[in-house]
Amino acid sequence: xxxxxxxxxxxxxxxxxxxxxxxxxxxxxxxxxxxxxxxxxxxxxxxxxxxxxxxxxxxxxxxxxxxxxxxxxxxxxxxxxxxxxxxxxxxxxxxxxxxxxxxxxxxxxxxxxxxxxxxxxxxxxxxxxxxxxxxxxxxxxxxxxxxxxxxxxxxxxxxxxxxxxxxxxxxxxxxxxxxxxxxxxxxxxxxxxxxxxxxxxxxxxxxxxxxxxxxxxxxxxxxxxxxxxxxxxxxxxxxxxxxxxxxxxxxxxxxxxx
Amino acid sequence: xxxxxxxxxxxxxxxxxxxxxxxxxxxxxxxxxxxxxxxxxxxxxxxxxxxxxxxxxxxxxxxxxxxxxxxxxxxxxxxxxxxxxxxxxxxxxxxxxxxxxxxxxxxxxxxxxxxxxxxxxxxxxxxxxxxxxxxxxxxxxxxxxxxxxxxxxxxxxxxxxxxxxxxxxxxxxxxxxxxxxxxxxxxxxxxxxxxxxxxxxxxxxxxxxxxxxxxxxxxxxxxxxxxxxxxxxxxxxxxxxxxxxxxxxxxxxxxxxxxxxxxxxxxxxxxxxxxxxxxxxxxxxxxxxxxxxxxxxxxxxxxxxxxxxxxxxxxxxxxxxxxxxxxxxxxxxxxxxxxxxxx
Amino acid sequence: xxxxxxxxxxxxxxxxxxxxxxxxxxxxxxxxxxxxxxxxxxxxxxxxxxxxxxxxxxxxxxxxxxxxxxxxxxxxxxxxxxxxxxxxxxxxxxxxxxxxxxxxxxxxxxxxxxxxxxxxxxxxxxxxxxxxxxxxxxxxxxxxxxxxxxxxxxxxxxxxxxxxxxxxxxxxxxxxxxxxxxxxxxxxxxxxxxxxxxxxxxxxxxxxxxxxxxxxxxxxxxxxxxxxxxxxxxxxxxxxxxxxxxxxxxxxxxxxxxxxxxxxxxxxxxx
Numbered sequence: 124x125x126x127x128x129x130x131x132x133x134x135x136x137x138x139x140x141x142x143x144x145x146x147x148x149x150x151x152x153x154x155x156x157x158x159x160x161x162x163x164x165x166x167x168x169x170x171x172x173x174x175x176x177x178x179x180x181x182x183x184x185x186x187x188x189x190x191x192x193x194x195x196x197x198x199x200x201x202x203x204x205x206x207x208x209x210x211x212x213x214x215x216x217x218x219x220x221x222x223x224x225x226x227x228x229x230x231x232x233x234x235x236x237x238x239x240x241x242x243x244x245x246x247x248x249x250x251x252x253x254x255x256x257x258x259x260x261x262x263x264x265x266x267x268x269x270x271x272x273x274x275x276x277x278x279x280x281x282x283x284x285x286x287x288x289x290x291x292x293x294x295x296x297x298x299x300x301x302x303x304x305x306x307x308x309x310x311x312x313x314x315x316x317x318x319x320x321x322x323x324x325x326x327x328x329x330x331x332x333x334x335x336x337x338x339x340x341x342x343x344x345x346x347x348x349x350x351x352x353x354x355x356x357x358x359x360x361x362x363x364x365x366x367x368x369x370x371x372x373x374x375x376x377x378x379x380x381x
Numbered sequence: 382x383x384x385x386x387x388x389x390x391x392x393x394x395x396x397x398x399x400x401x402x403x404x405x406x407x408x409x410x411x412x413x414x415x416x417x418x419x420x421x422x423x424x425x426x427x428x429x430x431x432x433x434x435x436x437x438x439x440x441x442x443x444x445x446x447x448x449x450x451x452x453x454x455x456x457x458x459x460x461x462x463x464x465x466x467x468x469x470x471x472x473x474x475x476x477x478x479x480x481x482x483x484x485x486x487x488x489x490x491x492x493x494x495x496x497x498x499x500x501x502x503x504x505x506x507x508x509x510x511x512x513x514x515x516x517x518x519x520x521x522x523x524x525x526x527x528x529x530x531x532x533x534x535x536x537x538x539x540x541x542x543x544x545x546x547x548x549x550x551x552x553x554x555x556x557x558x559x560x561x562x563x564x565x566x567x568x569x570x571x572x573x574x575x576x577x578x579x580x581x582x583x584x585x586x587x588x589x590x591x592x593x594x595x596x597x598x599x600x601x602x603x604x605x606x607x608x609x610x611x612x613x614x615x616x617x618x619x620x621x622x623x624x625x626x627x628x629x630x631x632x633x634x635x636x637x638x639x640x641x642x643x644x645x646x647x648x649x650x651x652x653x654x655x656x657x658x659x660x661x662x663x664x665x666x667x668x669x670x671x672x673x674x675x676x677x678x679x680x681x682x683x684x685x686x687x688x689x690x691x692x693x694x695x696x697x698x699x700x701x702x703x704x705x706x707x708x709x710x711x712x713x714x715x716x717x718x719x720x721x722x723x724x
Numbered sequence: 725x726x727x728x729x730x731x732x733x734x735x736x737x738x739x740x741x742x743x744x745x746x747x748x749x750x751x752x753x754x755x756x757x758x759x760x761x762x763x764x765x766x767x768x769x770x771x772x773x774x775x776x777x778x779x780x781x782x783x784x785x786x787x788x789x790x791x792x793x794x795x796x797x798x799x800x801x802x803x804x805x806x807x808x809x810x811x812x813x814x815x816x817x818x819x820x821x822x823x824x825x826x827x828x829x830x831x832x833x834x835x836x837x838x839x840x841x842x843x844x845x846x847x848x849x850x851x852x853x854x855x856x857x858x859x860x861x862x863x864x865x866x867x868x869x870x871x872x873x874x875x876x877x878x879x880x881x882x883x884x885x886x887x888x889x890x891x892x893x894x895x896x897x898x899x900x901x902x903x904x905x906x907x908x909x910x911x912x913x914x915x916x917x918x919x920x921x922x923x924x925x926x927x928x929x930x931x932x933x934x935x936x937x938x939x940x941x942x943x944x945x946x947x948x949x950x951x952x953x954x955x956x957x958x959x960x961x962x963x964x965x966x967x968x969x970x971x972x973x974x975x976x977x978x979x980x981x982x983x984x985x986x987x988x989x990x991x992x993x994x995x
Contacts, residue, residue, distance in 0.1 A: 218889065234894070300594065
């Protein structure tokens with residue numbers, strides 16, 4: 124068993140609610156409540172649940188964009204020239220500053236890096252080709268790209284500083300079906316090549332099915348079921364998981380694939 | 382009821398603003414009580430098709446062909462005459478109901494507006510009609526919610542209200558553009574069931590526009606698959622999804638991730654209107670592409686459906702042979718013939 | 725052209741005001757301060773000169789041109805003061821949130837409660853009148869305007885995912901402001917500044933009218949109006965000329981601001 128990249132222990136995030144009574148502690152709302160899990164090197168964990176279940180808040184806590192109210196987020200040893208975590212977001216249209224050229228945005232994660240300008244540009248070209256885009260896209264502006272292309276660019280940006288963990292928050296839910304498959308396949312490919320640990324936040328079971336080793340089902344800020352995604356997808360135990368699976372609109376099975 | 386006959390739509394596009402076709406020779410028909418799904422990706426022209434029926438096309442658009450509603454060609458009618466069809470004959474449900482609802486009016490006022498306009502009801506009778514409609518769209522606690530503002534509702538409730546607004550003019554046809562894309566899976570299922578029940582109870586025609594095969598498979602009876610502005614396959618929904626005969630639909634079908642199977646995305650991207658050539662528009666992404674694909678293939682009948690592909694017979698034969706992948710790997714056509722499928 | 729009508733009219737009016745002001749530094753039809761009592765109160769287009777003379781026989785065209793320079797420089801300096809302080813405070817509020825934000829907002833309310841004219845009179849009583857007092861008073865009045873606009877626009881930008889991506893890159897608050905927030909809100913600030921400029925010209929005219937603005941005998945539109953009062957029935961053109969200058973330049977900068985807003989953000993539509 125390899126050393127975990129990430130060890131999340133009893134993490135909660137409370138948001139204060141407006142005071143209802145004059146005295147006494149103000150009420151609070153637990154967006155995330157006592158979540159624990161570990162993530163090994165190169166492993167993919169999917170966090171599944173309906174909107175408002177706390178999965179995106181959890182992602183922000185792990186990314187360090189928000190601070191937990193309780194619990195701890197521990198990181199394993201980091202090799203030199205790597206960073207802990209990067210993120211890919213749901214909305215491909217809000218992921219890039221519309222006034223900046225793509226090249227500028229993609230180099231942004233390296234602004235603390237000791238790399239020389241030439242080495243940065245080499246890394247940029249390398250990652251653009253890995254996500255299947257020509258090097259000259261660096262000179263263009265975000266509005267010149269489709270949603271799918273922007274998610275490719277977002278993946279390239281996230282990988283620039285060599286993260287150990289990539290958090291993908293609903294990376295395909297704003298995309299067309301055939302583009303979703305392309306981005307998921309690319310995510311799988313990049314994960315293997317860069318030995319990334321991957322945290323996939325999704326309400327889309329199809330996406331989870333395609334890439335995740337393990338999954339955690341969340342509801343109302345709590346984890347209701349955790350395990351190997353293969354097992355849970357076949358035999359969901361918790362009724363919330365079962366409800367989630369039943370709601371998925373299955374396609375008739377293709378004769379030629381059966 | 383609704384019949385679209387070889388509709389071609391051109392829009393001024395790009396820097397030059399030259400008119401380019403975004404829909405070409407699309408024909409379809411929806412009868413009362415029938416549910417038709419239109420499937421396509423962003424850029425396939427599916428939303429423009431819906432807007433064309435409603436007469437809400439962007440400035441500079443030119444339409445040829447015919448859009449007949451109960452025998453009347455809407456394209457030959459004045460803007461004034463077409464407005465009479467919106468709401469009263471044809472209702473529209475949008476992807477994000479918040480954009481269709483007025484934020485400063487209660488939902489009762491917004492639904493009542495349509496009923497008052499189209500049925501001439503006032504006062505208590507109007508309120509009863511609104512409550513009845515809210516009950517029909519299964520909005521919980523209609524007596525209280527009738528006075529609520531849109532922002533106070535959840536996404537699913539808003540879509541129910543959007544549906545009630547669309548039904549307030551008592552239309553014969555409902556057009557729903559990605560009505561459940563913004564919703565959670567459980568809510569999505571409820572809204573789709575509601576759409577199906579309402580069309581059955583009221584004998585409505587439904588035109589459901591979506592990019593999600595699961596959604597159309599769930600409630601539509603017939604399907605029209607759009608690719609780059611052209612219909613590539615039409616027919617009964619289940620038959621099409623079980624045995625797609627156009628390689629594009631086959632690719633879409635295979636791009637849905639499944640447990641224990643490698644993901645097989647369609648390579649490449651949808652050609653933009655500027656990039657579209659004379660031949661089959663899918664050929665550059667198609668594993669089945671052969672010489673004749675450089676020429677366009679019209680929709681032709683095959684096996685209780687229509688399909689626009691030179692290779693459709695080969696695909697069908699291979700599917701019957703039950704070994705599509707083997708055929709394809711071996712260099713498709715010939716292999717298929719050897720597999721014994723082709724007449 | 726028709727789509728940006730207000731932009732073009734605004735540009736023409738504001739542009740000619742600015743051109744006149746600049747021209748006054750290079751060339752004048754006459755010395756605006758030279759009194760020629762025998763030629764006093766000449767109507768425009770009469771024998772004495774292009775636009776006539778005032779009660780002291782001073783050339784009105786020259787006074788209007790120098791007045792344009794004086795009014796515009798006070799207005800520009802005041803808006804620059806308001807813009808600099810306001811944007812800094814607004815950014816600080818948006819980036820720090822919490823008590824800093826509350827403090828900035830309360831301070832804004834406090835400053836906003838005192839109209840520029842009132843604070844200028846108080847300031848004039850404390851430190852004396854003059855152009856500096858006018859700049860300070862109008863500038864202070866502008867601070868809360870820019871602070872609020874900056875804060876609101878910055879908060880909208882700060883919710884975007886590219887801000888999260890930049891934070892994940894390890895960028896600090898001020899780097900975020902410089903790299904992302906300022907370029908995104910610059911357009912809105914330029915529009916606001918143009919509109920505030922119109923307001924500042926009007927306020928400066930008001931201050932000079934009351935005698936706490938630009939110090940005499942240096943010409944200003946407001947004081948020309950004040951001087952015209954005595955002769956309102958005998959020589960109405962004395963009031964009409966500076967009045968028209970004030971009205972047209974204020975209208976010009978307002979239209980320019982509105983036009984710029986439509987041009988920069990066609991979606992927002994006319995107000």
